[in-house]
Amino acid sequence: MSGRSTFYVTTPIYYVNDVPHIGHAYTTLACDVLARFMRLDGRDVHFLTGTDEHGQKIEKAAATAGLPPQAFTDKVSQSFRDLVVKMNYSPDNFIRTTEKRHYAACQALWEKLVAAGDIYLGKYAGWYSVRDETYFVEGETEVGPDKKRRAISTGAEVEWVEEPSYFFKLSTWSERLLAFYEKNPRFIGPDSRRNEVMSFVKGGLQDLSVSRTSFSWGVPVPGDPKHIMYVWLDALTNYITECGYPDVSSPNWKYWPADLHMVGKDIIRFHCVFWPAFLMAAGLEPPQRVFAHGWWTNEGQKISKSLGNVIDPVELVDAYGLDPVRYFLLREVPFGNDGDLQKRALVGRLNGDLANAYGNLCQRVLSIVAKNCEGKVPPKGTLIDADIALLDRAKGLLAAVRAELNEQAFHRALISIWEVIADANRYVDAQAPWALAKIDPVRRDTVLWVLAETIRRVTLLVQPFMPDSAAKILDQLAVPADAQAFAAFDRELESGTTLPKPQGVFPRFVEPATAAS
RNA sequence: GGGCCCGUAGUUCAGUGGUUAGAACGAGCCGCUCAUAACGGUUAUGUCGCAGGUUCGAAUCCUGCCGGGCCUACCA
Known part of the structure; x- marks a missing residue:
């Protein structure tokens, strides 16, 4: 900064x-x-x-x-x-x-x-309401038909009061x-x-x-x-x-x-x-x-105690999970703008961005690795253009996210990370490692290595936003604690490292069954 | 009253003078089957609030109007 x-x-x-x-x-x-x-x-x-x-x-x-x-x-x-x-x-x-x-x-x-x-000692003067025990500025008061001045918000009578006060x-x-x-x-x-x-x-x-x-x-x-x-x-x-x-x-x-x-x-x-x-x-x-x-609104409505629609963050976390809530709040709305908290949108982000795009990417890659590579980081063979293109996108993320966060543009930081996730999903389909298994296992291993390495870089950058989930994914990639800071951003996954059994990190959110229906 | 900002696809928005206005989500169709019924490809939709003006050319600049929001001092 x-x-x-x-x-x-x-x-x-x-x-x-x-x-x-x-x-x-x-x-x-x-x-x-x-x-x-x-x-x-x-x-x-x-x-x-x-x-x-x-x-x-x-x-x-x-x-x-x-x-x-x-x-x-x-x-x-x-x-x-x-x-x-x-x-x-x-x-x-x-x-x-x-x-x-x-x-x-x-x-x-x-x-x-x-x-x-x-600082000097002077007098503070204003329209004081004894009943409310507070001062009102002139504009917050009005003179009624009985010629008495009252606070507009509370209706209490006010009087001109002066008290000694220090002034800046x-x-x-x-x-x-x-x-x-x-x-x-x-x-x-x-x-x-x-x-x-x-x-x-x-x-x-x-x-x-x-x-x-x-x-x-x-x-x-x-x-x-x-x-x-x-x-x-x-x-x-x-x-x-x-x-x-x-x-x-x-x-x-x-x-x-x-x-x-x-x-x-x-x-x-x-x-x-x-x-x-x-x-x-x-x-x-x-x-x-x-x-x-x-500010946040609640399903399009202004939040106020009198409306009774105050949002309790604890309830949100209990209902949707901590990391999804953290992600949603910073992804959904351009930081600096007002935003609307819609449960439908939250569930959309949770299922679309987290479960389908990111969680499923990790899961599909890691399970092929688990089944085909003896549960170890596969060997990195010769890289072709498609591999290098994806890896370069992932490499560029650190500088991109750093620049966005320098402006407090959390949403744009997340967008740039998720673009790489989408690229990785496209790459999986294009390279079809499941088909390579039979015809070219060496190439398959390289594809899987590229994917695992991409997930590693992406996940390093996800850490600040969703620390628990990112930690789980880094564990599944066997990234050691001392390689989780950005100083180790370029320390590539080492082929042959034993990996734990993959486990889903972002389960889909399924609406709890309603009583009727 | 004064000032600032906004009005673009069903939705959320990007685009601040230049070829047929973009993305995501949602919708339709196709493909794939490794994966959390996930993923990929593809199609469609817009009088870019309205009306004038400047310009070879405007969603993009200017004026007016309509609609919405925010600020206009000590209640965090």
Whole structure:
């Protein structure tokens, strides 16, 4: 990505007032695939996810549950750690904003901002609803016929309230941010988001309220502990807490600046405007790239709690299997776009791409080998043009996938891999090794070797997406552990290696019998 | 209101000035039989949202209209 050997990728830290849903699973999955790819590609990877545990909402939710805030967040945060296991994510750490080191990092950053003259004490003013215990901006309120102003969303009466608050001088950062975006065209992806952010900044920025006195569950402002640092300053700081901030001699500091913050499109402003401004104000480098992905709909419908159509990733995995779900989420939709989760489409991918194309390719090749070659990697004879053509396609995959993932184009990476799988299936039919068995066993062996070697290369690249399934296939090819990284991409299968009995890896999905019918 | 984006085969999309507009899935037909009834070959379908304009030439550029989506600050 940057040419340096480290690769630091982060998910947002997830707010613990809710259980994980498909959106959380999706963001972390994308990061996981990148982290796994980069590790296999020899990079020094640090992959961070975690939970955001502060704020008034949590304080209230804990009180409602009759628990101290820490005990409450311990409990809810666990569901996100469980998801890591369920989805086979490979984070190097799981950070929590309630950790001591995070308080230290937030307060150190705060002091830097104060020293830089970018923070001042002012008054936060807005339309406050006592009933909702929250502020509304002017546009979220309206004056009714009784001349009383109410929040549109909740109907609660609001009153003008002012409280002391510290402010970050965001208004002074517009030009520096725009200059930064210009110099770093890759900073925001996809491009449509970049346009959005830039036009937002061009419209002028207001100073940002960064402390509150209305609750206490959070990081106290240094020297003025009645003030609690406001959500985003606290939350965003996690990315440098992990790198040891403020101790720049920490072994983890080498990972900063992050190579990629993966985010949902709803929080792009915080990552692309506020965060680089905070960092530059503190004399720190902004991250190299922020990528905003889209949202999933459920069978064409917007997902919402009130509609009751929230997608639980655990249910999906239980119904269709982990790797098929991982594959589908990244293959079905151009990454960055919104996508629709249709079970019919998922089953289509599972059966068409995984069971028929890839799984069956492995199975048909490996069973001919098992039956005809004494269960060993067959001898590689003289290669003809058709052999070389297929092998070359497979060889080209590493560079192709690397380039696509560099742009977070997961779907295109998978498309290019599956093109080679389709080529391999065509090659099997064209070469008909079953017919060669009787007339030219030497040629048959070469054909089988070419196929096994192609499957090896393809499967090395499938690893980041479907680690368990790829491991099973590599085992069936007897690829040793030390030959599974991309450094060994060109280490060809050795003829004569004993292979285990082939076994199907991607069973077809058959609709469970319905009660009626 | 202002800004950005999109509207291409039944479906999901690719194609951003140049020969008869492509892919995948789905559908029909043929072949194969190693394999998870898998695989391969082949056929078919489109007034490229509508109407103008620029150009030797437009799905591709410009204008208008219709339809859809997103952004327009602190509720992650």
